[in-house]
Amino acid sequence: MQRQQRLTSAKAISRVYREGHSRANRVLVLYCHWGEGSAQAAFSVSRRVGNAVKRNFVRRRLKEAYRKHAAMITPGAKVLIIARARAAASTYGETEAALVDLLSRSGVLVR
Secondary structure: OOHHHEOOOHHHHHHHHHHOEEEEOOOEEEEEEEOOOOOEEEEEEOHHHOOHHHHHHHHHHHHHHHHHHHHHEOOOEEEEEEEOHHHHOOOHHHHHHHHHHHHHHOOOEOO
16 A cells, blocks of 8 residues: 555544544444545554454455555545454455445445
């Protein structure tokens, strides 16, 4: 994931959280807000998921699943992806399917 594809500032992340609409499934929660520029994403994995090793593992899985489908994401979409506790026990395929499901339901993913 390149630097311009990351949603980094706390102000921008809180705006997506506050003004965006949300979708959820058993593994992830996705907040989406429309802005200008390229599509950007932020990832959040709380302590409920597990220790630091598990959290980083889940974060790497999420980033890879996002990177795989980044070319099909509508420009201007600002996305916040939050992992639920069940994400630690899910496989990569389940995590990727959950992410694609949420992206398509929120209208971010163009097929």
